[in-house]
Amino acid sequence: MSTTVEPNRNGVDTATLFATINAVKAAPEAAKFQFRAENEWISGTHNRSTIHGFFGVGEERAHEHTFRFDADHPAILVGRDNGPTPVEFVLHALAACLTAGLANIAAARGIKLTEVRSTVSGDIDLNGILGLNPDVRNGYQNITVRFTVKGDAPAEKLRELVEQSRARSAVFDVITNGVPVKIEID
Amino acid sequence: MSTTVEPNRNGVDTATLFATINAVKAAPEAAKFQFRAENEWISGTHNRSTIHGFFGVGEERAHEHTFRFDADHPAILVGRDNGPTPVEFVLHALAACLTAGLANIAAARGIKLTEVRSTVSGDIDLNGILGLNPDVRNGYQNITVRFTVKGDAPAEKLRELVEQSRARSAVFDVITNGVPVKIEID
Numbered sequence: 001m002s003t004t005v006e007p008n009r010n011g012v013d014t015a016t017l018f019a020t021i022n023a024v025k026a027a028p029e030a031a032k033f034q035f036r037a038e039n040e041w042i043s044g045t046h047n048r049s050t051i052h053g054f055f056g057v058g059e060e061r062a063h064e065h066t067f068r069f070d071a072d073h074p075a076i077l078v079g080r081d082n083g084p085t086p087v088e089f090v091l092h093a094l095a096a097c098l099t100a101g102l103a104n105i106a107a108a109r110g111i112k113l114t115e116v117r118s119t120v121s122g123d124i125d126l127n128g129i130l131g132l133n134p135d136v137r138n139g140y141q142n143i144t145v146r147f148t149v150k151g152d153a154p155a156e157k158l159r160e161l162v163e164q165s166r167a168r169s170a171v172f173d174v175i176t177n178g179v180p181v182k183i184e185i186d
Numbered sequence: 187m188s189t190t191v192e193p194n195r196n197g198v199d200t201a202t203l204f205a206t207i208n209a210v211k212a213a214p215e216a217a218k219f220q221f222r223a224e225n226e227w228i229s230g231t232h233n234r235s236t237i238h239g240f241f242g243v244g245e246e247r248a249h250e251h252t253f254r255f256d257a258d259h260p261a262i263l264v265g266r267d268n269g270p271t272p273v274e275f276v277l278h279a280l281a282a283c284l285t286a287g288l289a290n291i292a293a294a295r296g297i298k299l300t301e302v303r304s305t306v307s308g309d310i311d312l313n314g315i316l317g318l319n320p321d322v323r324n325g326y327q328n329i330t331v332r333f334t335v336k337g338d339a340p341a342e343k344l345r346e347l348v349e350q351s352r353a354r355s356a357v358f359d360v361i362t363n364g365v366p367v368k369i370e371i372d
Contacts, residue, residue: 011229017264021316028319031312035274039281041302043197047285049278051270056262056312063260064267069275071282074249076242078203079286081250084237086283086357088221089255089275092235094367095225096257097272099233100265101315107230116227122365126217126242129287129354130207133214139359143367159371166369168315171272173325178364179308181280181329183352185345 012107030057045079046072077126087140090175091120097171098145098162105164111157115150143175198293216243231265232258263312273326276361277306283357284331284348291350297343301336329361 008014024031033056037049051067053060071086073079084092095118106113122143128136149158166172194200210217219242223235237253239246257272259265270278281304292299308329314322335344352358 011232013230013264020264021318024313024316025318028313031316031318033310033312034307035271035277035310036305036307037274037277037281039278039285039304039306041285041289041299044199044289045286046197047282047289047302049281051274051278054260054274061260061262063270067270067274069255069278071278071286073286074240074247076247078199078206078290084249084253085221086279086286087360088223088237088240088253089279089282090357090360091221091223092225092237092255092257093272093275093279095223095235096233096275098369099225099227100231100257100259100272103227103230103233104264113227116233118225119222120225121220121222124219124221124356126219127210127214128359129356130210130217131354132207132211132217137359137363138354139356139363140365143365145367145369146372147369148372162369162371168317168324170310170315170325171276172367173314173323174273174276175360176364176367177323177325178362179326179329181331181358181362183284183331183333183348185348186332186334 009107009110010103010113012104014107017104017108032056042070042082044072045077046070046082087122087124090140091122091143093171094143094145094169094175095120097169098147098165101165101169102149102161105168106151106161109157109161111151111153111161113149113151115148117148119146120144195293195296196289196299198290200293203290203294218242228256228268230258231263232256232268273308273310276326277308277329279357280329280331280355280361281306283355284333284351287351287355288335288347291354292337292347295343295347297337297339297347299335299337301334303334304331306331
């Protein structure tokens with residue numbers, strides 16, 4: 001029986017992960033990234049974002065592919081349902097961030113995952129965005145994430161993965177603590 | 187020359203939009219919605235969300251299609267680039283929300299839009315999520331949205347559309363003010 005971490009546990013290249021952390025430790029400036037989305041209005045509430053270029057590790061970079069995503073409102077909200085609503089993409093971002101972190105942390109701790117599922121739900125009262133009640137906020141009033149995590153570790157260790165992922169999640173931080181947003185018009 | 191609002195200005199069904207607002211005014215409970223995303227881990231930092239069902243106007247509903255979105259990290263962040271990063275989806279959500287609102291507001295004000303584009307960029311220092319510097323937050327340090335808006339109104343009126351959209355944006359509220367998030371584990 002070996003205690004060596006498998007090179008590719010959970011599909012995570014742990015050697016490269018640790019090498020990356022050590023490289024950033026030696027050159028903290030490398031960790032400054034800028035991500036971007038370019039959005040184009042199509043018609044009504046339907047619009048499309050393109051995600052491709054970003055800045056990181058000191059230079060301009062790009063994803064291997066150009067990703068495009070449509071957003072719209074459903075018919076009940078006077079749209080044409082050409083994509084999810086913008087607020088649903090926020091829930092996807094949160095689930096994706098917590099899950100990616102969880103897989104990395106599990107790999108670093110030598111835990112083999114067999115299943116990770118989550119449902120993220122957000123409650124919103126549209127009296128806010130419709131301008132009908134000044135006491136109701138525009139955004140979600142609360143968000144709940146429910147995780148199922150299975151792997152070769154006791155339940156308590158699997159719970160700790162979720163906790164550590166939360167503690168290191170970029171999107172969890174953005175959503176719970178807020179970020180200053182500046183809007184400029186050409 | 188008619189001052190009647192076109193029924194379908196900017197692709198927005200303004201008659202239905204106003205009827206919806208009046209319906210909610212009469213029955214505020216109708217505006218309570220719950221949106222959801224279901225996420226499944228695939229491998230490493232790669233995972234996929236499914237968006238389909240939601241609750242609104244008193245009953246369970248569903249989008250006309252089932253939407254699926256992959257998220258991953260790029261190779262430079264030890265992923266396989268099967269999708270944008272979770273934090274990039276946050277930028278898409280913000281652009282999409284501001285743009286959908288802008289089109290609705292323009293239609294309500296009788297302004298015909300010819301072009302709406304935006305670039306959203308977010309600066310993030312990964313020393314936070316890598317756990318290398320406790321003074322650096324996990325999420326974006328700041329986000330900037332740059333809009334180009336063209337239409338049949340003076341520049342000042344077009345600027346006011348962006349301002350009103352910001353004032354009524356669900357995602358802008360979520361990102362700038364934060365939302366409580368509860369995480370449960372089965």
